[in-house]
Amino acid sequence: MPYVYILRCNDNTYYTGYTTELSRRLDEHNKGIASRYTRGRRPVEMVYSEELSTKSLALKREIEIKKLKRHQKEKLISSYI
Numbered sequence: 001m002p003y004v005y006i007l008r009c010n011d012n013t014y015y016t017g018y019t020t021e022l023s024r025r026l027d028e029h030n031k032g033i034a035s036r037y038t039r040g041r042r043p044v045e046m047v048y049s050e051e052l053s054t055k056s057l058a059l060k061r062e063i064e065i066k067k068l069k070r071h072q073k074e075k076l077i078s079s080y081i
Contacts, residue, residue, distance in 0.1 A: 002058035004065060006048035006077060009041035014073050016065045018058050022049055048080045 003022055007015040007029060015038050019025035028034035029044045038044050052058040065073065 001051050001053075002055045004050050004052065004058050004062045005046055006065065006073060007038065007044040008047045009038060009044050011041050013041065014047075014070070015041075015044065016062055016073075018055075018062045020055075022046065048077045 001020065003019050005017055005019065005022060005025070007017070007026070009015055015029075015035065017025065017035070025034060026044070026046050029038045030042055032039040032042060050061060052061055065076070068076070
């Protein structure tokens, strides 16, 4: 299933991405092989994930989340926990 997720980086920034396997992707981020952005901000912690029914919906949701302001992302994350 496709997922959109938010990571909290070591410098307290957020990274939003898409995957079909959450645990593998988190491992890749923490190994420094997933994203240039997170490579220098390890370790990262997954703080939010959302399962969607199609890849297309997941990619659209990823774009929506990336457009949110920081406080909006924090509100989304706090509703998840």
